[in-house]
Amino acid sequence: MASNTLVSRRGSTSRKSARRRSEGGAERARQRTLISPAQLGRPRGKAVYWIVFGLVMVVFTAVFLGPLYWMVTGGLKTTQEVVQSPPTAFPSSIHTENYSQAWTVMDLSKLLFNTLYYAFGALAFQLIFDVAAAYSLSKLRPVFGKVILGMMLATLMIPATVLVVPQYLTVLDVPLVQRNLVNSPWAIWLPSVTNAFNIFLLKRFFDSIPGELLDAAAMDGASPLRTLRSIILPISRPILGVVSIFAVVGVWKDFLWPMLTLPDPGKQTLNVGIYSLASGVPENVLIAALTIASIPTLLIFLLFQRNIMSGLTAGGLKG
Amino acid sequence: MSAPTLSPRKATRPRPGHPGPARRDSAREEFLRALRRNISAHGFLIGAVLCFSLFSWYPMVREFILAFQKNEDGTTTWAGWSNLTYVFNDPAFWQAWRNTLLFTVLALLLGFVVPFAVAVVLNEFRHGQGYLRLLVYLPVMLPPVASVLLFKYFYDPGYGLFNRILGIFHLPEQQWLQDTSTSMLSVVIAATWMNMGGATLIYLAALQGIPGELYEAAELDGAGLLRKIWHVTIPQTRLILSLLLLMQIIATMQVFTEPFLLTNGAGPEGSTTTVVYLIYQYAFNFNNYGSAAALGLVLLVVLAGFSAVYVRLSRSSED
Numbered sequence: 001m002a003s004n005t006l007v008s009r010r011g012s013t014s015r016k017s018a019r020r021r022s023e024g025g026a027e028r029a030r031q032r033t034l035i036s037p038a039q040l041g042r043p044r045g046k047a048v049y050w051i052v053f054g055l056v057m058v059v060f061t062a063v064f065l066g067p068l069y070w071m072v073t074g075g076l077k078t079t080q081e082v083v084q085s086p087p088t089a090f091p092s093s094i095h096t097e098n099y100s101q102a103w104t105v106m107d108l109s110k111l112l113f114n115t116l117y118y119a120f121g122a123l124a125f126q127l128i129f130d131v132a133a134a135y136s137l138s139k140l141r142p143v144f145g146k147v148i149l150g151m152m153l154a155t156l157m158i159p160a161t162v163l164v165v166p167q168y169l170t171v172l173d174v175p176l177v178q179r180n181l182v183n184s185p186w187a188i189w190l191p192s193v194t195n196a197f198n199i200f201l202l203k204r205f206f207d208s209i210p211g212e213l214l215d216a217a218a219m220d221g222a223s224p225l226r227t228l229r230s231i232i233l234p235i236s237r238p239i240l241g242v243v244s245i246f247a248v249v250g251v252w253k254d255f256l257w258p259m260l261t262l263p264d265p266g267k268q269t270l271n272v273g274i275y276s277l278a279s280g281v282p283e284n285v286l287i288a289a290l291t292i293a294s295i296p297t298l299l300i301f302l303l304f305q306r307n308i309m310s311g312l313t314a315g316g317l318k319g
Numbered sequence: 320m321s322a323p324t325l326s327p328r329k330a331t332r333p334r335p336g337h338p339g340p341a342r343r344d345s346a347r348e349e350f351l352r353a354l355r356r357n358i359s360a361h362g363f364l365i366g367a368v369l370c371f372s373l374f375s376w377y378p379m380v381r382e383f384i385l386a387f388q389k390n391e392d393g394t395t396t397w398a399g400w401s402n403l404t405y406v407f408n409d410p411a412f413w414q415a416w417r418n419t420l421l422f423t424v425l426a427l428l429l430g431f432v433v434p435f436a437v438a439v440v441l442n443e444f445r446h447g448q449g450y451l452r453l454l455v456y457l458p459v460m461l462p463p464v465a466s467v468l469l470f471k472y473f474y475d476p477g478y479g480l481f482n483r484i485l486g487i488f489h490l491p492e493q494q495w496l497q498d499t500s501t502s503m504l505s506v507v508i509a510a511t512w513m514n515m516g517g518a519t520l521i522y523l524a525a526l527q528g529i530p531g532e533l534y535e536a537a538e539l540d541g542a543g544l545l546r547k548i549w550h551v552t553i554p555q556t557r558l559i560l561s562l563l564l565l566m567q568i569i570a571t572m573q574v575f576t577e578p579f580l581l582t583n584g585a586g587p588e589g590s591t592t593t594v595v596y597l598i599y600q601y602a603f604n605f606n607n608y609g610s611a612a613a614l615g616l617v618l619l620v621v622l623a624g625f626s627a628v629y630v631r632l633s634r635s636s637e638d
Contacts, residue, residue, distance in 0.1 A: 031527065031531050032531025032532075032534060032535065033442055033443055033526070033529075033531070033534070034439065034442070034443055034534060034544070034547055034548065034551075034552060035443055035544070036534070036535070036538060049443075052440070053444055053446065053447070056440060056441075056444075056451070057447060057451070060451055060454050060455070061454065063512070064454040064455065064457050064458065065454065065457070067458075067466075067469050067470075067473070067512075068457070070469070070472075070473075070480070071465070071469055074472075082472075082478075083475075083477070083478045084478060085477060085478040085483070086483055087478065087480060087483065125370075128366065129366035129367040129370060130367060132363040132364070132366060132367065133363065133364050133366070133367035133368070135363055136360045136361070136363035136364045137364070140356065140359065140360035140363065141360065142356070142357045142360035142361050142364065143357055145360070145364075148364065148368060151371070151376065152367075152371060155371070155375045155376070155379070157623065157626045157627075157630070158379060158619065159569065159572075159573050159618065159619060159622050159626075160573070161573040161575060161595045161598065161615075161618070162382060162598075162615040162616075162618055162619045162622075163375070163378050163379065163382060163615075164598070164599075164602075165382070165385070165598065165602045165608055165611045165612055165615060166377075166378035166379070166381040166382045166385055166612065167374060167378045168602070169378075169381065169385075169608065170373065170374060170377060170378050170381065171374075174373060175373065175377065176373070190370050190373070190374055191370070191374040191375075193366070193367055193370035193371075193374075194367075194370050194371050194374050194375040199367065223359075224359050224360075224363070228363075249460065252462060253462060253463055255463055255464070255576045255579075255580075256575055256576065256579075256599075260603070270462055270464070271462050271463060271464040272464075274464050274465075274468075275464050275580065278468060283472075286468065287468075287472075290464070290465040290468055290469065291465075293462050293464065293465055294461050294462060294465045297460045297461065297462060298457070298460060298461070300460070301456070301457070301460040305453065308456075309452065309456070309520060
């Protein structure tokens with residue numbers, strides 16, 4: 001895939017150069033781009049640069065942070081003030097009780113716990129099964145390994161939404177075990193393992209680990225599991241980080257699948273729960289609930305910003 | 320493959336004098352070794368393979384079977400082509416396709432052009448790039464229910480922010496989601512805001528890979544800003560551009576969550592009914608799984624063309 005070239009090109013230098021750039025010292029060393037440094041050096045060039053830069057800063061802040069500001073402050077306003085025209089920039093009086101009301105009325109702690117439970121369960125299953133599968137396909141190479149990999153990658157060609165109906169019917173009555181998984185976390189966890197893109201990413205990373213390392217371990221009598229644990233996993237930390245973040249965020253953002261498979265109000269995810277209660281609560285309480293629901297993923301983003309951004313060239317092509 | 324499997328083979332090489340039994344021994348040993356290796360390798364694969372079989376491969380087969388089955392009063396019978404003819408004769412079918420194509424075209428005009436333009440501009444900045452990148456990617460990390468409900472408030476014809484902004488510029492107020500002529504555009508604007516971060520960052524990564532000498536050479540030939548973009552920037556990023564274009568076509572033609580949350584799926588006079596929403600309606604509102612699967616097949620066939628081109632392109636980028 002295209003991500004291959006992108007990642008390998010960036011892989012070696014991106015971390016260092018990104019750090020240098022973010023520290024602000026890289027301005028001297030940065031690469032030549034569209035506009036020549038000479039042109040930028042002239043007074044007119046400088047003026048145009050700063051005007052465009054200022055405009056972009058203002059517009060982007062307004063477009064991307066503005067709605068978030070409106071959301072956080074909207075949760076502090078009274079119901080009348082939220083739906084008032086023209087809207088107010090600052091809440092005329094602060095009503096923090098909206099947040100506590102949202103927390104209790106919409107049972108956000110329950111929804112939040114459910115979502116965390118599904119997300120980290122899915123993460124655990126993906127890490128165990130997908131890493132093991134990628135390791136086996138990359139290093140142990142069983143008979144039919146190529147066929148299995150091919151069949152896994154073929155699932156990427158099938159649009160996810162086309163499979164929703166037969167997948168749902170399967171969850172209603174899982175073959176072999178004859179179980180109905182509706183309203184059970186397994187309905188989220190097990191299908192999340194069928195992430196061919198993650199297996200592909202992991203396998204490609206494992207492929208790049210030199211065979212001599214594994215041979216040396218095997219000489220010392222290490223079993224395949226031991227080799228995976230003590231050699232492969234420590235080296236693969238960057239790719240494991242990327243896969244983990246996208247696994248958690250994927251469950252956090254999913255809507256249609258949890259809506260279908262977890263209809264019980266006590267088992268719903270944040271997205272589905274808030275959506276189904278949205279029409280029953282006052283606007284300001286709903287907005288407060290939206291703010292609370294947004295905090296976890298925003299925190300993940302701010303904490304793991306660098307991993308997410310560098311993993312994006314790989315993960316972004318997922319589709 | 321690994322050292323220990325090789326070295327004992329050398330040791331048990333048939334000795335002169337006792338060729339027969341030794342050879343048989345080594346053949347057996349080798350077979351056992353291969354067997355053991357395969358057992359452990361398949362052991363690592365089994366979890367993922369089981370999940371794929373149950374929740375990916377089996378549903379795929381089932382999709383085809385469902386499309387030709389009918390379920391009436393609890394008994395399932397073969398329906399031949401009747402599901403497909405039913406779907407093609409449903410007036411909603413053509414409307415859904417028209418809407419989906421309209422969404423795709425609008426989403427590409429906005430969601431394909433805007434991120435590229437933004438990336439080109441951001442790439443020129445010597446300051447604040449980290450902050451701007453963060454901003455653009457912020458909405459991608461929000462739970463969709465939060466961003467969508469926010470936009471629902473902004474679109475409100477009475478107290479919504481957007482009509483306020485139009486008012487400032489003395490433009491006529493719009494009905495946004497409640498008018499058949501603007502409902503789809505409103506959905507597209509919200510979807511673009513929510514999703515443009517990924518594409519922008521991927522373009523930025525691609526732009527940083529363009530060798531600076533190419534711009535210098537173009538300048539020596541007297542190329543201006545626009546000609547540099549046309550003759551250097553775009554050709555140099557052509558592969559990524561076309562890959563993302565295909566990916567966005569595939570993704571936007573499967574749009575569901577945004578119209579479902581913004582306009583309850585159908586919108587005014589069905590003006591935001593998309594193909595996937597129609598699948599959802601067939602399956603979960605009318606309990607007509609056969610028609611849902613048949614429509615899924617139609618979508619699959621349409622998207623398979625784009626997927627095939629995508630795979631070919633990404634292969635060529637790997638070389």
